[in-house]
Amino acid sequence: MGAAISSTLSLGLTYCACTSASSICNACLGQTSANTTGRRRSVLLLVLSVLLALTFQYSLAPAILGDKNSWWNIVRKTPGVGKYVFKSWTNGCEGYLTENPEAAEEDAIEGDATNTLLSGPYGQCAGNAGVYRPTFFSFLFFVFAAVASYLRPALNREVWPAKYAVYLLLVVGSVFMGNHPWFLGIYLHLSRLGAMVFIVVQQIILIDLAYNWNDAWVGECHVVVLNTYAIFELFLVLFILWVTLLNKIESHDHISILMGGM
Numbered sequence: 358m359g360a361a362i363s364s365t366l367s368l369g370l371t372y373c374a375c376t377s378a379s380s381i382c383n384a385c386l387g388q389t390s391a392n393t394t395g396r397r398r399s400v401l402l403l404v405l406s407v408l409l410a411l412t413f414q415y416s417l418a419p420a421i422l423g424d425k426n427s428w429w430n431i432v433r434k435t436p437g438v439g440k441y442v443f444k445s446w447t448n449g450c451e452g453y454l455t456e457n458p459e460a461a462e463e464d465a466i467e468g469d470a471t472n473t474l475l476s477g478p479y480g481q482c483a484g485n486a487g488v489y490r491p492t493f494f495s496f497l498f499f500v501f502a503a504v505a506s507y508l509r510p511a512l513n514r515e516v517w518p519a520k521y522a523v524y525l526l527l528v529v530g531s532v533f534m535g536n537h538p539w540f541l542g543i544y545l546h547l548s549r550l551g552a553m554v555f556i557v558v559q560q561i562i563l564i565d566l567a568y569n570w571n572d573a574w575v576g577e578c579h580v581v582v583l584n585t586y587a588i589f590e591l592f593l594v595l596f597i598l599w600v601t602l603l604n605k606i607e608s609h610d611h612i613s614i615l616m617g618g619m
Contacts, residue, residue, distance in 0.1 A: 413487030
């Protein structure tokens with residue numbers, strides 16, 4: 358009887374929590390009026406992917422490799438999970454390992470990894486693989502979002518809570534995916550190609566921006582020169598009047614000399 362009551366309360370609290378979270382997400386991200394777009398939500402998801410990538414690289418990867426002071430100890434002790442995740446994150450990084458792979462795996466599972474294992478090339482390889490996980494799925498998200506928005510533009514501002522939920526579920530699932538072939542294989546080379554194209558396009562945009570600024574500044578330069586000349590003429594006239602009034606110059610020769618400077 359007690360177990361049934363506890364289970365019912367747990368289900369009820371879970372339902373209330375999920376309903377509340379859904380309501381909050383719909384209130385913050387679910388506006389679908391004609392005047393709204395998905396730009397801010399897209400930027401927010403991009404920022405979220407960057408934060409997840411940093412977390413995976415500097416927190417989760419060292420934890421999986423056997424950092425004894427990490428929060429991963431609870432998951433590491435789960436039968437089968439620690440070894441499976443360790444193999445998934447180190448798949449393709451064996452070439453950077455200087456010690457026995459079996460011994461390194463046992464140390465990681467026991468939480469006794471050495472500093473060389475965590476901070477060396479082997480640990481950097483696993484950390485890089487952690488970065489590729491959330492960024493890979495953000496890349497897929499924006500590709501599918503672009504195609505869907507092209508086919509139906511209204512989708513760019515609709516169902517964003519569901520989009521965030523799907524993205525986060527994929528990122529969580531990526532923890533249990535192996536590095537090969539998607540992360541250290543296909544996506545690594547694809548991201549290098551995309552980075553090269555981005556740098557070239559970025560340079561073109563910066564050059565075009567510099568030309569536009571130059572044209573705008575040259576156009577304003579003539580106005581500034583005319584205003585400066587007018588201010589100088591006014592200052593010179595005021596100076597002549599000041600000299601004339603204070604020194605009571607009666608001779609027009611002095612004034613003529615000053616006027617000649619104009």
